[in-house]
Amino acid sequence: MLARVRRLRGQIEGIERAIENEEPCGAVLHGIAGARGALAGLMSEVVEDHVTSHLVDADEHPKALNRDAAEELLEVIRTYLK
Template identity: 30%
Template sequence: MDELRKEKENLLLRLRKIEGQIKGIQKMIENDKSCNDVLTQIAAVKAALNKVGAIILEKYSKSCIAEYKNTENEKSIDELIETLLRFIK
C-alpha cells in the first residue's frame, strides 16, 4: 500500500509541475514572448503529460494482464486494447 501511495504522490507532483508550466505559458503569451519560446514550453508540457499518461498506462496494463492471467477473462484484455488505442491517438 505504501508503494501505491508513493506512486500517486509522484503522479500528483508531476501534474502540479505541468500546471505550473501551463500557467507560465499563459504569462508568456500575456507578456508577448516569442512564438519560439512559447512553442518550446508547449512541447515540454506535452512531453510531461505524455510521461504521466505512460506511467498510468503501464500500471493499468500490468493490472489488466494480471487479471487476465488469473481469470482468463478476455474482457480485461479488450479494455486494455481500447485504452491503448485512445491513448495513442
C-alpha cells in the same frame, strides 16, 4: 502521478504567462513542447499502471493477459508517446 500533474500545471501556467507577456513565439513553443512531453509521460505512466494492475495481475484476474505480451504492448506505447 500527482507530482507529474503538478509539474504540468506549472508548465501550462508558464505558457499562459509567456503569452500574457507577449514573449517571443519561440519561448511559447518551447513551453508547449515541454508540456506536451510531460503530458505524454503522464499518459504513459497511467497506461502502464492500468495494464500492470488490471490486465496482467493473475492473482486478481485469473484470465489475465500474458505478461510478456503486455510488456511488448507497453514498449510500443512508450515509443509512440515519446
